[in-house]
Amino acid sequence: MNDQLKRTPLFDVHRKYGGRIIDYAGWALPVQFTGIIEEHRAVRATAGLFDVSDMGEVEITGPGALALVQQAVTADVGRARSGRVVYSPMCNHRGGVVDDILIYVLGAERYLAVVNAANIEKDFNWLQELARGHSGVRVENRSDAVAQLAIQGPLAGPILYGLTRASLKELGYYRALENVEVAGTSCFLVSRTGYTGEDGFELYCRPEDAAALWEELMAAGQEEGLVPAGLGCRDTLRLEAGMPLYGQELDDERTPLEAGLDRFVAWDKGAFVGREALQRQQAGGRRLALVGLEMVDRGVPRTGYPVLAGGEQVGYVTSGSYAPSLDRHIGMAYVPPTWARAGNELGVSIRQRAAMAKTVKLPFYRRNKEE
Amino acid sequence: MTYPAGYRYTKSHEWIKVVGNKAKVGLTNYAQDKLGDITFVELPDLGKKLKRGEVFGVVESVKAVSDCYCPASGKVSAVNNQLEVEPDFINRSPHDDGWIMELELDSLAELDTLMDVDTYTKFAAAEEDKG
Numbered sequence: 001m002n003d004q005l006k007r008t009p010l011f012d013v014h015r016k017y018g019g020r021i022i023d024y025a026g027w028a029l030p031v032q033f034t035g036i037i038e039e040h041r042a043v044r045a046t047a048g049l050f051d052v053s054d055m056g057e058v059e060i061t062g063p064g065a066l067a068l069v070q071q072a073v074t075a076d077v078g079r080a081r082s083g084r085v086v087y088s089p090m091c092n093h094r095g096g097v098v099d100d101i102l103i104y105v106l107g108a109e110r111y112l113a114v115v116n117a118a119n120i121e122k123d124f125n126w127l128q129e130l131a132r133g134h135s136g137v138r139v140e141n142r143s144d145a146v147a148q149l150a151i152q153g154p155l156a157g158p159i160l161y162g163l164t165r166a167s168l169k170e171l172g173y174y175r176a177l178e179n180v181e182v183a184g185t186s187c188f189l190v191s192r193t194g195y196t197g198e199d200g201f202e203l204y205c206r207p208e209d210a211a212a213l214w215e216e217l218m219a220a221g222q223e224e225g226l227v228p229a230g231l232g233c234r235d236t237l238r239l240e241a242g243m244p245l246y247g248q249e250l251d252d253e254r255t256p257l258e259a260g261l262d263r264f265v266a267w268d269k270g271a272f273v274g275r276e277a278l279q280r281q282q283a284g285g286r287r288l289a290l291v292g293l294e295m296v297d298r299g300v301p302r303t304g305y306p307v308l309a310g311g312e313q314v315g316y317v318t319s320g321s322y323a324p325s326l327d328r329h330i331g332m333a334y335v336p337p338t339w340a341r342a343g344n345e346l347g348v349s350i351r352q353r354a355a356m357a358k359t360v361k362l363p364f365y366r367r368n369k370e371e
Numbered sequence: 372m373t374y375p376a377g378y379r380y381t382k383s384h385e386w387i388k389v390v391g392n393k394a395k396v397g398l399t400n401y402a403q404d405k406l407g408d409i410t411f412v413e414l415p416d417l418g419k420k421l422k423r424g425e426v427f428g429v430v431e432s433v434k435a436v437s438d439c440y441c442p443a444s445g446k447v448s449a450v451n452n453q454l455e456v457e458p459d460f461i462n463r464s465p466h467d468d469g470w471i472m473e474l475e476l477d478s479l480a481e482l483d484t485l486m487d488v489d490t491y492t493k494f495a496a497a498e499e500d501k502g
Contacts, residue, residue, distance in 0.1 A: 020407075036433040037408045232407070232434055298455065300411050300431050322410035322433055329411070351413075351429065 008053035009147050009207040013214050017228045025118035027054040029231055036232035040324040043196055043237055044367075047153030048229030049217055052202070053210065056120030056143040058113040058127060064137035065109050071273060072130055073103060074256055076266035080105045085174040085191050088264050089256040090123070091274030095281060096252040097259070099123050100244065102193065104176050112189070114148075116246045130273070147210035151217060151226070152200030152237075154367075159221040160201055166190070168201065183216035185209045195234065197241025197365055239330065240323050242292065242363030248303060248318045249290060249332055257281055258288045258334065260362065288315065289340040292360040293331040293348065299355035301331030301348045308347035308354055309339055317348060325365050332362070372400050372495065375466050379442065379482050380491035386466060387442040387474075389482065396442060397470040398430065398461055401495040406432040409461045412454040415472055419447045423481055428471055430461065443481040445474035 005028035014021065019030025029051065032039060042048050060069055069077050075088035086103045099119040104112040115123045124141045131139050151160060161169050163183040168190065171177060176191035180203075187205045194200035205213055218226060235245070244250050244259055256265050257278060265278060293301055301320030306313040320331025331348070339346060342361045347354035378386045384402035388395045403409065411431040421427050421441040428439040450472045454460055461469035476482075486494060 031434065032407060035408050037410075236433060298411070298413075300436070302436060322408075322431075 006054075008051055009210040010051040010053060010214055013211050014051065014228075019228065019230060022231070024231055025054065027117060029054060030228075031232045032230040033228045036230070036236060037322075037324045039227055039229040040233040040236050042225060042227040043153045043198055043229055043233060044325055045154070046225035046227075047151060047155040047159055047200075047221055048196075048227050048233065049214065049221070050150040050152065050229050050234060051148075051210075051214070052150050053147040053207070054117035055148055056115040056117060056123065056141070057146045057204075058115060058124055059140045059142050060111040060113060060127065060137065061140075062109055062137040064134040065111050068127070068131055068134045068137045068139075069103060069111050069113075070269060071134075071271065072127060073101070074265040074272055074274065074278070075103075076269040077103050077105060077111070078269060082107050083175055083177065085176050085193055087174070089250070089259075089261055090126070091256065091272070091278070092252060093273060093277065095255040095257075095274040095277030097246070097250040097254060097256060098126055098252065100246055100250055100261075104189065104191065106176075106178065118247060145207070147205050147207045149203045149205075149210065149213060149217070150194055150200060151203070151221075152194045152196040152229075153198050153226075155221070155224040155226070156198070156200040159217065159224050159226055163216065163220055168192075182213065183220065185213040185216065187213070195243060196237040197243070197363065198237070198367055235319075236321050236324060239319050239321055239332070240325055240363065240365035242332070242365075244290070244332075245319060254288070254334070255281055255286075258286050258290060260290045286337055288334040289337040290318070290362075291333055291335055291340045292362045292364055293317070293320070293333050293346065293357040294360045294364070295329040295331075295348070295355060295357050296345070297355040297357075299348065299350040300329045301333070301350070301357065306349040307333045307335055308349055309335075311347075311354075313349070314339060314346075323364060330364050331357075335359075372404070372492075374399060374488050374492055374495070376488045378466065378488065379485035380488070380494075381440060381442045381485060382494065383440045384495070385439060385442050387482065387485065389476070389479065392476055392479075393448060394443065394445070394474050394476055395470045396427075396472050396474060398439065398465055399491070399495065400465045401498070402437075403462050403465045403469070406430065406435055406437055408433050409458045412458045412461070412471065414450040414452070414454065415447045417447055417450060421445060421447065421474070430458075439471065441474075442485060443474065444477040447472050448475045449473035
């Protein structure tokens with residue numbers, strides 16, 4: 001394996017658990033441990049533990065912090081109280097997506113942006129550039145000082161509750177607690193968030209504590225069936241849950257409206273970067289819309305494959321895979337809005353052959369919420 | 372990793388096992404392990420004439436799409452239809468139940484240039500070390 005790759009603090013732990021290490025956005029991370037499908041099913045049925053330390057963390061603090069955040073992202077963070085987590089696209093002036101991020105509201109003057117690994121430098125530079133128009137705000141890249149574990153699945157909570165005195169059971173979805181001790185490790189942040197379509201938590205700690213925390217969680221979750229989980233199932237889980245992946249569904253050209261992220265665009269909050277471009281698109285009509293595809297014919301839709309209507313290319317596949325929870329081949333694609341309604345038949349060009357797919361409503365998979 | 376004796380192997384990790392003038396073709400244990408969970412197999416058409424080195428099928432795992440290269444020239448005399456329903460046969464039994472197609476060989480002479488089990492075992496181990 002390429003020695004130039006960046007390693008997370010859990011690199012040796014992954015090898016110990018039999019992780020198959022690949023290059024992911026310049027990071028050496030496990031694509032799988034025992035197998036993608038097995039890990040996928042474990043997360044849906046019991047729980048899986050992911051190393052997401054490659055994610056970036058950018059701290060935005062000071063009296064001007066909220067104004068900067070509100071300018072940078074499309075969602076309304078102004079109404080969010082301390083302890084809330086807000087998912088939002090962050091746009092460029094053309095309305096294209098710079099990144100999709102989580103904003104942790106940690107106080108009136110304290111925000112933590114959690115950003116995609118591949119975009120850390122880009123986001124940090126972009127936020128610094130925007131910060132020049134504000135006073136009293138400090139933007140710091142804390143990515144190297146933060147490790148992050150995600151424990152996901154219906155038994156993630158029950159495994160975690162016994163390891164801490166914090167009331168994580170009562171913690172609502174997209175809520176966070178600061179300074180939580182979990183199995184003797186102090187996590188400076190624990191949130192009920194994730195990227196799998198299941199209940200779960202994300203734990204932020206110091207890099208030097210990450211391996212101990214991993215081992216404590218694995219030991220505590222042994223009886224419940226907790227498994228180490230890699231990037232492979234992370235991708236199939238999020239695809240089934242209809243969640244976009246930056247670089248596939250989202251990039252500097254596609255807008256949140258095209259990606260179907262309308263509910264994360266707060267038109268009523270005032271100015272933000274990209275607003276005018278998005279308003280023009282809203283008024284003038286979108287050229288593309290993100291749809292779910294389910295294969296009718298045999299075949300796997302893959303990133304970049306042309307989507308056909310009447311023999312002509314009308315769009316392109318952004319992600320696609322076998323979906324273990326559905327036992328079908330599914331994908332997401334950009335097509336003109338006229339083709340986006342659920343139930344349409346479209347072709348996917350797979351190795352120069354047109355295979356039939358039908359458009360379906362996203363998400364493909366939704367968990368049963370008992371509470 | 373072990374591989375059966377009596378088979379011949381390609382550098383692109385296909386195996387071929389000759390019985391009379393026919394031969395079964397599949398992917399090696401090394402290949403299936405590298406691909407991971409196989410979820411889709413595109414089989415060749417029956418009766419199709421294939422040249423050595425030609426792509427005869429496609430195997431897709433969750434993460435990867437991989438072409439299969441024909442180890443020797445011949446005509447497709449059978450395909451393993453079961454793989455359309457249970458593609459993971461290739462993972463579970465790469466050298467046996469996971470066979471992909473059967474060929475009527477044009478000539479046995481082509482097989483001499485393929486690797487035998489000892490050579491392939493070393494070759495695959497060296498590939499593994501390269502990562």
